[in-house]
Amino acid sequence: MRGTSANRLHQAVLAARGDAPVEDTSEFDMSLAHMLIEARSLETEEARCPDRARRRAHALFERMPDGIWETVARLVFDSWSQLAPAARSLGTERLMVYESGVGSLDLQLSREDDGDGTVLAIAVQGGGDELQAEVELDGGEAELLTLDEHGTGSLTVPQGFSSHGPEQVVVVVRDADGELLRTPAVPLR
DSSP: OOOOOHHHHHHHHHHHTTSSOSTTSOHHHHHHHHHHHHHHHHOOTTTSOOHHHHHHHHHHHHTSOTTHHHHBOEEEEETTTTSOHHHHTTTOOEEEEEEETTEEEEEEEEEOTTSSEEEEEEEEEEOOSSOEEEEEETTSOEEEEOOOTTSEEEEEEETTOOSSSSOEEEEEEEETTEEEEEOOOEEOO
16 A cells, blocks of 8 residues: 555654554655655745735635634525426526525526516525624625615526626625525626
């Protein structure tokens, strides 16, 4: 077997440094240990990641809530799932229900009467105080969707906001404790 476990590699590093017996260590593990020791010895203060880059990387991940994968909601119902594509283009309203481990979101998409936009109506179940929703548009912008005391609200998304592909949105719901749920990208047409 060519692979090595973390424990065996650790033992090999100890053996390479003279802190453990060599006879229990394979040649493959010893060569990996020597490469690891050599790589660590080449690392100098100048070769370390610059503080600015490190702060930027930490900032990206600090914005992610604990358990980010638990907040990504899964689609449990889509009213268009059994609808023929031709019927979808007639302007039929679409209702989708998303669930995560901490709440659910009913999302209704309907076209405006003049056809210039899509109305997103949402209802959130679960979560704590101070519910708010944000609709992330395809172009990187985000629109705040004000929710009432029942966790419902609506927002009109103008047609043609995305210049680089299909128009999609992501709905992010937060409460006072942080991110409650996030939908995958939802196509508007």
